[in-house]
Amino acid sequence: MTIAAAERVWVLLLALTAAGALLGETGGRGWALTLTVALLIALKGRLVIDHYMGMRDANRTIRRVLYAFVVVLPVLVILSHAYGAVIARITAIG
Amino acid sequence: MSQPLADGAITGGRVPGNAGIWVGIFCVLVEFLLLFTVYFVAKAHYPEAFLTGPDKLATVAGATITVLLLTSGYCMVKAVAAIRDDRRRATLVWILLALALGLGYPLVKFFEIRWNIAHGVDNAAGIFYGVYYYLTLNHLVHVSWGILGLGWVAVRTGIGAYSAAEHGGLEAAAVYWHTTDVIWLVIFPFFYVLR
Numbered sequence A: 001m002t003i004a005a006a007e008r009v010w011v012l013l014l015a016l017t018a019a020g021a022l023l024g025e026t027g028g029r030g031w032a033l034t035l036t037v038a039l040l041i042a043l044k045g046r047l048v049i050d051h052y053m054g055m056r057d058a059n060r061t062i063r064r065v066l067y068a069f070v071v072v073l074p075v076l077v078i079l080s081h082a083y084g085a086v087i088a089r090i091t092a093i094g
Numbered sequence B: 001m002s003q004p005l006a007d008g009a010i011t012g013g014r015v016p017g018n019a020g021i022w023v024g025i026f027c028v029l030v031e032f033l034l035l036f037t038v039y040f041v042a043k044a045h046y047p048e049a050f051l052t053g054p055d056k057l058a059t060v061a062g063a064t065i066t067v068l069l070l071t072s073g074y075c076m077v078k079a080v081a082a083i084r085d086d087r088r089r090a091t092l093v094w095i096l097l098a099l100a101l102g103l104g105y106p107l108v109k110f111f112e113i114r115w116n117i118a119h120g121v122d123n124a125a126g127i128f129y130g131v132y133y134y135l136t137l138n139h140l141v142h143v144s145w146g147i148l149g150l151g152w153v154a155v156r157t158g159i160g161a162y163s164a165a166e167h168g169g170l171e172a173a174a175v176y177w178h179t180t181d182v183i184w185l186v187i188f189p190f191f192y193v194l195r
Helices: A005-026 A031-052 A060-082 A084-088 B020-043 B047-056 B058-085 B090-118 B129-159 B168-192
Strands: none
Touching: A005 A031, A005 B058, A005 B168, A031 A060, A031 B020, A031 B058, A060 A084, A060 B020, A060 B129, A060 B168, A084 B020, B020 B047, B020 B129, B020 B168, B047 B129, B047 B168, B058 B090, B058 B129, B058 B168, B090 B168, B129 B168
16 A cells, blocks of 8 residues: 555544544434444445555455454444344343 | 465465464454444343443543554554565654554543543443443453554564564554454444444
């Protein structure tokens, strides 16, 4: 990665962090917030994996595992919002 | 110190750092995936607690930790780029900057917990805060290993152990450090933003 590219990614990550923090301060809730948070996790995670860790042209298996991590978690965020009651029922003890 | 694996040594492309660090990183990812499962299950059982929980936390503390980790990570990107050009003095400066910023994390966490306790946000304050302490302190432990790793590669860089041709240990410390970034980027919205 070129130096300029590293700086651009750093600034973008900070901007996305500021956006997330502002969202937190507004105290919003609901689907819009859930989808925004899922998107922020996926986007920021991908930026760190590709540009900080330099995985874009690195080992395919490792890259896929890391990509899966930042895809599975946003999907779980969405599923937990949509099916919270179902998750509670299937994980209830007794 | 471990050697970087040559291209083609493992099928599928170059392994940044060394194979050993990736075993550790995958263990950490699995560990946090389990901890995040605990978060989702607790949230499903106590939706009200997770709806109001973030209101009592200091978002500025979480955001500051994010900025510190991302900026420290950026410094490690520069450190790896510098050693690839054999600029050893610049490498050391970038690692020391990354280390200084990384040390800001436990400092902010200390003040955050002190603020929490002063405002009645302790482990007994409810399920949301129990899960919050469990996950964030666990992350702090992993960041502590990363800080020790940065200290180690700073010393190794200082004594001239790394070069453009051999810097697998430095790259391994960098990818571990970035992994703690990736995990924090999930933790931050879970406790300070999402409701």
